[in-house]
Amino acid sequence: MRFAVIVFPGSNCDxxxxxxxxRNLGQTAEFVWHDSSSLGNADAVILPGGxxxxxxxxxxxxxxxxxxxxxxxxxxxxGGLVLGICNGFQILVETGLxxxxxxxxxxxxxxxRPVDLITVTTNSPFTSQSEPGKILSLPIAHGEGxxxxxEHTLDELEAEDRVVFRYVNNPNGSLRDIAxxxxxxxxxxGLMPHPERATExxxxxTDGLIIFESMVTALAVK
Amino acid sequence: xxxxxPDVVAAHQLSEAEYQKIVSLLGREPxxxxxxxxxxxxxEHCSYKSSRLHLKxxxxxxxxxxxxxxxNAGVIDIGDGYAIAFKIESHNHPSxxxxxxxxxxxxxxxxxxxxxxxxxxxxxxDSLRFGPxxxxxxxxxxxxxxxxxxxxxxxxxxCFGVPTxxxxxxxxxxxxxxxxxxxxxxxxxxxxxxxxxxxxxxGNPVIYVGAKTGRDGIHGASMASAEFTxxxxxxxxxxxxxxxxxEKLLLEACLEAMQTGAIVGIQDMGAAGLTCSTxxxxxxxxxxxxxxxxxxxxxxAGMTPYEIMLxxxxxxxxxxxxxxxxxxxFDIFRKWGLDAAIIGHVTADGLLRVKDHGVVVAEIPxxxxxxxxxxxxxxxxxxxxxxxxxxxxxxxSHNLGADLETLLGSxxxxxKRWIWEQYDxxxxxxxxxxxxxDAAIVRIKETGCSIAMALDGNGRYCALAPRQGTMLAxxxxxxxxxxxxxxxxxxxxxLNFGNPERPEIMAQLVEAIEGLGEACRFFETxxxxxxxxxxxxxxxxxxxxxxxxxxxxxLKTGPPLTLDFKRPGISVVLLGGFxxxxxxxxxxxxxxxxxxxxxxxxxxxxxxxxxxxxxxxMRKIAGQGLADSAHDLSDGxxxxxxxxxxxxxxxxxxxxxxxxxxxxxxxxxxxxxxxILISTSCPEQVLRIAQEYSVEAPVIGTTVEGQLQxxxxxxxxxxxxxxxxxxxxxxxxxxxLKG
Numbered sequence: 001m002r003f004a005v006i007v008f009p010g011s012n013c014d015x016x017x018x019x020x021x022x023r024n025l026g027q028t029a030e031f032v033w034h035d036s037s038s039l040g041n042a043d044a045v046i047l048p049g050g051x052x053x054x055x056x057x058x059x060x061x062x063x064x065x066x067x068x069x070x071x072x073x074x075x076x077x078x079g080g081l082v083l084g085i086c087n088g089f090q091i092l093v094e095t096g097l098x099x100x101x102x103x104x105x106x107x108x109x110x111x112x113r114p115v116d117l118i119t120v121t122t123n124s125p126f127t128s129q130s131e132p133g134k135i136l137s138l139p140i141a142h143g144e145g146x147x148x149x150x151e152h153t154l155d156e157l158e159a160e161d162r163v164v165f166r167y168v169n170n171p172n173g174s175l176r177d178i179a180x181x182x183x184x185x186x187x188x189x190g191l192m193p194h195p196e197r198a199t200e201x202x203x204x205x206t207d208g209l210i211i212f213e214s215m216v217t218a219l220a221v222k
Numbered sequence: 223x224x225x226x227x228p229d230v231v232a233a234h235q236l237s238e239a240e241y242q243k244i245v246s247l248l249g250r251e252p253x254x255x256x257x258x259x260x261x262x263x264x265x266e267h268c269s270y271k272s273s274r275l276h277l278k279x280x281x282x283x284x285x286x287x288x289x290x291x292x293x294n295a296g297v298i299d300i301g302d303g304y305a306i307a308f309k310i311e312s313h314n315h316p317s318x319x320x321x322x323x324x325x326x327x328x329x330x331x332x333x334x335x336x337x338x339x340x341x342x343x344x345x346x347x348d349s350l351r352f353g354p355x356x357x358x359x360x361x362x363x364x365x366x367x368x369x370x371x372x373x374x375x376x377x378x379x380x381c382f383g384v385p386t387x388x389x390x391x392x393x394x395x396x397x398x399x400x401x402x403x404x405x406x407x408x409x410x411x412x413x414x415x416x417x418x419x420x421x422x423x424x425g426n427p428v429i430y431v432g433a434k435t436g437r438d439g440i441h442g443a444s445m446a447s448a449e450f451t452x453x454x455x456x457x458x459x460x461x462x463x464x465x466x467x468x469e470k471l472l473l474e475a476c477l478e479a480m481q482t483g484a485i486v487g488i489q490d491m492g493a494a495g496l497t498c499s500t501x502x503x504x505x506x507x508x509x510x511x512x513x514x515x516x517x518x519x520x521x522x523a524g525m526t527p528y529e530i531m532l533x534x535x536x537x538x539x540x541x542x543x544x545x546x547x548x549x550x551x552f553d554i555f556r557k558w559g560l561d562a563a564i565i566g567h568v569t570a571d572g573l574l575r576v577k578d579h580g581v582v583v584a585e586i587p588x589x590x591x592x593x594x595x596x597x598x599x600x601x602x603x604x605x606x607x608x609x610x611x612x613x614x615x616x617x618x619s620h621n622l623g624a625d626l627e628t629l630l631g632s633x634x635x636x637x638k639r640w641i642w643e644q645y646d647x648x649x650x651x652x653x654x655x656x657x658x659x660d661a662a663i664v665r666i667k668e669t670g671c672s673i674a675m676a677l678d679g680n681g682r683y684c685a686l687a688p689r690q691g692t693m694l695a696x697x698x699x700x701x702x703x704x705x706x707x708x709x710x711x712x713x714x715x716x717l718n719f720g721n722p723e724r725p726e727i728m729a730q731l732v733e734a735i736e737g738l739g740e741a742c743r744f745f746e747t748x749x750x751x752x753x754x755x756x757x758x759x760x761x762x763x764x765x766x767x768x769x770x771x772x773x774x775x776x777l778k779t780g781p782p783l784t785l786d787f788k789r790p791g792i793s794v795v796l797l798g799g800f801x802x803x804x805x806x807x808x809x810x811x812x813x814x815x816x817x818x819x820x821x822x823x824x825x826x827x828x829x830x831x832x833x834x835x836x837x838x839x840m841r842k843i844a845g846q847g848l849a850d851s852a853h854d855l856s857d858g859x860x861x862x863x864x865x866x867x868x869x870x871x872x873x874x875x876x877x878x879x880x881x882x883x884x885x886x887x888x889x890x891x892x893x894x895x896x897x898i899l900i901s902t903s904c905p906e907q908v909l910r911i912a913q914e915y916s917v918e919a920p921v922i923g924t925t926v927e928g929q930l931q932x933x934x935x936x937x938x939x940x941x942x943x944x945x946x947x948x949x950x951x952x953x954x955x956x957x958x959l960k961g
Binding site for chain 2: 020049054112143194197203
């Protein structure tokens with residue numbers, strides 16, 4: 001499978017995603033520069049963590065105007081798998097591909113630590129290989145990861161089974177402990193924790209592999 | 223143009239004699255711009271004029287050293303065709319004046335030093351010192367400075383994408399008016415791709431890239447070379463503002479440009495900005511550099527040549543490219559959205575010639591600035607020492623358990639999690655061991671090798687005896703690496719001291735440098751670079767002499783040996799033994815400082831030969847996979863180390879028995895060096911290795927579930943549920959900051 005890893009000038013987890021996919025998952029990963037209007041022949045897209053264009057304004061607010069995001073939007077509309085990690089999640093909500101917003105952590109400080117996540121749904125191409133209720137340990141590293149949306153949107157996300165992961169011990173104040181969500185079509189996922197940082201024993205956890213393996217399984221079926 | 227009066231010279235912090243030297247080097251009076259250029263290049267910060275003479279005493283070579291002091295960073299061969307570049311820098315003065323930006327730009331500066339050499343930064347550590355957070359007078363300010371410094375480091379490092387993997391944080395009253403912010407960075411590259419800051423090839427273009435030049439940071443280097451006074455606060459505009467995103471672009475663009483082969487030499491613009499980069503590149507390349515300021519990208523209109531040359535605007539680089547290949551370089555900078563401009567060229571005349579719209583405004587021999595800087599053999603007497611030699615005649619603890627709890631919750635010993643969780647310590651997925659361990663470990667993905675690193679300093683020890691204190695810092699830093707199984711191979715240092723014009727301060731500096739040299743020679747860790755920060759005084763009160771040592775070591779990539787007890791029912795061995803301590807040496811301990819509220823006497827005694835054998839034994843034990851956990855004894859001695867070993871996720875405790883004819887306070891809390899606490903399921907093999915190196919290794923107990931109990935000849939000293947101790951240790955810093 002070919003994974004396109006989008007590179008904004010301020011992406012800094014791009015190489016980590018590339019490494020996780022090509023070395024620890026054994027799939028093909030290719031970098032796609034932010035001013036590219038094509039994703040090549042990618043089977044799936046990863047929007048990696050980092051600070052896209054510096055994010056001095058609002059995380060992801062400028063990235064949504066980049067040429068590559070037009071291509072990503074098109075790719076998503078055609079049913080392609082898009083995974084936004086951390087800054088990638090922030091970009092997805094700014095772009096409108098996912099609802100809600102990611103605001104400053106409740107404690108106002110940047111937090112880097114491994115956290116436990118509970119798998120809420122396996123009805124998604126990102127979690128099909130997991131089990132409902134399964135706990136994954138993945139690192140977080142963000143200053144603006146508090147998921148926020150109005151009550152109606154939150155109810156809708158839950159009613160439509162679109163909350164994928166919740167924090168076991170909410171680190172950042174996210175409403176309803178939300179760590180990751182899907183779009184209505186279930187082919188776009190945004191996730192604040194970093195699965196690519198948990199893909200080999202030396203990283204301290206291999207729980208992130210289950211997400212990438214689910215994607216590979218979903219693509220194989222396609 | 224201002225005329226140069228004695229007042230103008232004094233305002234530039236140049237002495238009359240130094241001014242006369244300038245006149246004789248030029249053969250004429252300098253222009254105002256030239257005076258500014260000399261003042262920054264000859265400042266203590268840039269010229270090391272007080273310390274250079276003594277720094278020559280440091281060992282700088284080994285078979286692994288590819289580049290010693292004198293370049294932007296030292297370089298070590300790590301095998302398989304790869305090398306690492308690393309250095310430590312201080313940003314003390316700016317961090318006091320404006321904590322957030324001061325610390326942030328400190329990180330930015332040291333990162334540029336690393337990637338200027340062609341290396342990609344893969345790790346940062348920071349050594350921080352503040353006044354006590356509960357200081358009756360300065361507490362509130364100290365808390366604000368700590369919070370600002372930490373968020374500044376986080377802001378810059380996290381956005382840039384380099385993991386902050388470790389460091390230290392210490393509180394002493396002497397840092398009330400003068401905090402220390404020392405930042406270490408390390409990068410990796412292929413050893414055939416090292417770049418140097420040299421301007422060569424007459425006619426080659428000199429290219430400026432990065433942020434536009436503004437009026438910020440003018441005279442930052444001179445500010446860092448003066449004591450603090452009441453007026454220092456007005457110097458806030460001297461502190462620069464950092465833009466980590468721009469630095470990230472600069473990193474990627476420079477590394478990409480270096481790959482083209484069109485770059486001849488490159489240097490960042492740090493302290494003394496354009497002045498320093500132009501004349502140092504010319505001086506190192508034995509060439510001249512001519513620039514015209516009209517081509518320098520400027521942020522504001524109407525800047526004078528003086529301001530442009532002295533600006534310390536951040537995120538700027540100067541490079542020399544091969545003539546005819548400018549386009550290749552410019553294409554890359556354009557791709558990354560960076561401003562780049564040809565501002566001059568390399569000449570054969572050895573001069574730094576600065577023009578403004580074609581008119582020469584400064585013309586100085588490069589050598590005069592970079593190599594002819596004043597060199598002082600400043601007089602020194604006995605090191606300043608305020609503490610008495612002897613402490614209270616009799617003291618005995620009312621409650622050893624309560625003492626341990628107090629120590630675990632004290633500033634120097636408590637968990638620094640609140641600090642390091644604000645740093646992304648995992649980005650780049652190379653962090654095998656992050657903050658909170660004895661040493662950080664970062665793997666090199668390209669080879670099978672990992673780099674271990676640690677920072678250590680002890681101002682309290684050095685205030686009592688600078689030579690021994692410095693040697694103890696080197697020993698501890700090396701021990702930290704050995705504890706995780708790494709072989710220490712090289713060192714960097716940041717020497718933080720007061721005003722060297724005071725003979726008793728100068729004596730501290732000389733003693734510390736000599737101690738540093740002796741220890742680094744003995745432990746075979748040559749100094750490959752570093753930084754000297756003097757004039758750390760406020761209103762005549764100097765900081766404790768604080769040399770901070772950073773040592774790097776090598777080990778094979780694999781699961782890390784961490785400090786926490788993993789499972790109950792296995793042996794606990796004290797490698798190195800119970801150690802020695804007399805009443806004077808006890809006066810330098812955390813126990814004396816925190817529990818008795820006094821400091822006296824001398825630092826612990828160091829037997830370097832014994833220390834080396836303990837470390838060699840430890841590395842062998844680690845290498846053979848015989849230890850389940852290992853933790854070096856330092857602040858708070860055996861009791862604190864044992865407690866820290868209990869704070870792993872499993873909260874495994876231990877039942878320990880200590881022996882010896884020392885008083886219980888000494889047995890538990892003395893800080894004699896050369897000791898490492900190990901848990902192991904094969905004690906016989908561990909003891910055999912200890913014997914091989916003639917090192918004591920008493921088995922002092924076993925690990926148990928959830929409880930820490932320590933007894934001695936006089937009975938049970940302390941007995942606690944691990945969880946209770948852990949809560950005290952884990953929450954203390956946040957509680958001190960937020961109440």
